Amino acid sequence: MTMLKVNNRTLEVTSRPDRTLADVLRNDLGLIGVRVSCSEGECGSCTVLVGGEPCTSCLMLVNQAEGQDITTIEGIGSQDDLHPIQQAFIEEQGFQCAFCTPGFIMSAKAFLAENPNPTADEVSVAMSGNICRCGAYPYIVRSVLRAAEKLRKSSGQQAAE
Amino acid sequence: MNEAVVDESGTDGVMRARFDYARPATAQEAIKLKSQLGEKARYWAGGTDMTLLWQRSEIQFDHCIDIRQLDELDYISVEPDSIRIGAMASLSLLERSAEAHHLLATLSDITKLMCTPQTRTLATVGGNLCNASPASDLSPAFVAMNAQVVILGEDGERSVGMFEFFEGVNKTALRGTELLKEVTIPLPSAGQIAASYRRIDRTVVDIALVNAASALTVSDSGEIKKASIALGAVAPVIVRSEAAAQPLIGRTLDELDDAMLAAAGEAASKDAKPISDVRASAGYRRDMVKVMVRRSLADCVEQLKG
Numbered sequence: 001m002t003m004l005k006v007n008n009r010t011l012e013v014t015s016r017p018d019r020t021l022a023d024v025l026r027n028d029l030g031l032i033g034v035r036v037s038c039s040e041g042e043c044g045s046c047t048v049l050v051g052g053e054p055c056t057s058c059l060m061l062v063n064q065a066e067g068q069d070i071t072t073i074e075g076i077g078s079q080d081d082l083h084p085i086q087q088a089f090i091e092e093q094g095f096q097c098a099f100c101t102p103g104f105i106m107s108a109k110a111f112l113a114e115n116p117n118p119t120a121d122e123v124s125v126a127m128s129g130n131i132c133r134c135g136a137y138p139y140i141v142r143s144v145l146r147a148a149e150k151l152r153k154s155s156g157q158q159a160a161e
Numbered sequence: 162m163n164e165a166v167v168d169e170s171g172t173d174g175v176m177r178a179r180f181d182y183a184r185p186a187t188a189q190e191a192i193k194l195k196s197q198l199g200e201k202a203r204y205w206a207g208g209t210d211m212t213l214l215w216q217r218s219e220i221q222f223d224h225c226i227d228i229r230q231l232d233e234l235d236y237i238s239v240e241p242d243s244i245r246i247g248a249m250a251s252l253s254l255l256e257r258s259a260e261a262h263h264l265l266a267t268l269s270d271i272t273k274l275m276c277t278p279q280t281r282t283l284a285t286v287g288g289n290l291c292n293a294s295p296a297s298d299l300s301p302a303f304v305a306m307n308a309q310v311v312i313l314g315e316d317g318e319r320s321v322g323m324f325e326f327f328e329g330v331n332k333t334a335l336r337g338t339e340l341l342k343e344v345t346i347p348l349p350s351a352g353q354i355a356a357s358y359r360r361i362d363r364t365v366v367d368i369a370l371v372n373a374a375s376a377l378t379v380s381d382s383g384e385i386k387k388a389s390i391a392l393g394a395v396a397p398v399i400v401r402s403e404a405a406a407q408p409l410i411g412r413t414l415d416e417l418d419d420a421m422l423a424a425a426g427e428a429a430s431k432d433a434k435p436i437s438d439v440r441a442s443a444g445y446r447r448d449m450v451k452v453m454v455r456r457s458l459a460d461c462v463e464q465l466k467g
């Protein structure tokens with residue numbers, strides 16, 4: 001039995017230990033926003049936050065994430081209540097097929113927490129571990145910049161309140 | 162040798178070997194466990210190399226001993242006479258340690274060339290060294306910095322030079338149940354040290370085609386006391402080029418002109434034994450050694466002249 005804290009819920013998962021975190025999140029917990037493409041750490045589509053840090057969940061064993069806070073795309077917003085980064089991706093059309101999008105958004109979330117006011121070049125470097133096969137990169141950079149702006153505004157508002 | 166049981170692991174339909182898992186609470190416990198479980202138990206740190214070997218069935222093992230969360234091995238500390246990097250320090254911790262010392266700043270710049278942001282959080286310094294890839298980005302830098310590694314065994318600790326640690330492709334000086342504990346970079350008691358690293362790659366996530374690291378230690382009057390040049394991806398192990406480094410010793414920083422740096426590059430290239438493969442030809446690699454060595458030395462000189 002493995003205790004996983006996923007998206008603020010504590011779940012008991014019965015799984016063999018020889019499985020990746022990505023596999024369990026997708027196939028046991030139904031969190032299919034975690035995309036698996038290369039399974040080798042190259043494409044970033046399986047990026048989730050573990051203890052607040054971005055990690056390729058295809059390279060992590062399920063037991064290695066035990067006891068740490070895991071956040072997937074499902075945990076940051078919902079259809080009715082989108083996260084500002086999700087909203088920004090829609091407004092800037094930061095995707096075509098959207099296969100890569102959850103991974104990019106999770107990378108962006110970790111990055112913007114560290115650097116709330118980045119340049120376009122800094123965004124490109126921070127997103128270098130995510131591959132978009134549709135080649136929506138310029139739109140993705142714009143999406144992340146717009147997300148940064150939204151997040152700065154909302155934290156400014158919170159501070160003012 | 163027993164065959165590992167191959168079964169459908171997970172529900173993604175991919176066939177992978179099955180294994181059991183243990184997360185010991187201390188390094189000593191990990192070593193004890195490995196001695197109980199024997200040959201087919203493997204230490205597992207960030208798993209960025211292990212997962213690939215497992216998924217591709219390139220290694221046979223039946224037990225994963227997870228050492229990634231051993232806090233006692235997860236540190237970077239700067240002391241008066243050395244910098245100590247615990248084996249479980251992640252590449253992203255190293256990346257964020259630039260402010261603590263200028264040699265750590267050099268290492269931090271190297272980590273930015275390695276893996277991807279979301280794999281650097283997993284990958285460890287120790288795992289990178291224990292994997293003993295001749296194309297590793299950290300190995301030549303540590304060799305040039307004259308680092309030592311501390312190895313933990315059943316009967317205590319021992320130290321081995323970073324250069325001697327590498328015995329072949331994926332082969333290290335670790336024996337039996339031994340665990341890598343720390344990399345120690347000695348700091349000069351007088352004068353100043355600078356180190357620099359250069360690599361040629363095709364893309365960011367790709368491994369180096371050729372790389373080189375240099376380190377120079379100068380006295381307060383600017384005389385070179387120590388010089389060390391290490392080459393990666395040009396032999397099964399990291400190459401240390403004495404022929405390139407020796408002529409620099411005793412010179413002053415001002416004497417290290419373009420011609421001297423180019424001569425060091427030429428000498429280093431003679432020590433390189435590169436192969437031709439899909440990534441590059443041997444001739445190209447040998448030529449690039451000259452350039453990488455010259456540039457990394459020039460960079461050290463610039464840092465020292467400040």
Ligand SMILES: Cc1cc2nc3c(=O)[nH]c(=O)nc-3n(C[C@H](O)[C@H](O)[C@H](O)COP(=O)(O)OP(=O)(O)OC[C@H]3O[C@@H](n4cnc5c(N)ncnc54)[C@H](O)[C@@H]3O)c2cc1C
Pocket residue numbers: 040041042203204205206207208209210211212228248249274275276277280283284285286287288289290291292296297298299335339340341342365366367368369
């Ligand atoms: C997408 C991607 C890109 C990469 N790019 C680069 C790159 O640019 N440059 C580069 O150098 N590398 C690169 N790598 C390789 C890899 O990330 C490193 O080798 C990594 O640092 C290994 O560390 P780990 O903690 O993940 O090791 P693991 O995979 O857990 O272990 C590696 C090996 O070391 C052993 N081991 C680990 N720790 C110890 C210890 N303390 N004592 C004894 N044995 C131990 C394990 O048993 C195993 O054999 C890349 C990998 C990926 C997936």
Ligand code: FES
Pocket residue numbers: 035036037038039040041042043044045046047056057058059
């Ligand atoms: S599926 Fe994990 S990085 Fe590609």
Ligand code: FES
Pocket residue numbers: 094095096097098099100101131132133134135136
């Ligand atoms: S939008 Fe299709 S892969 Fe990125």
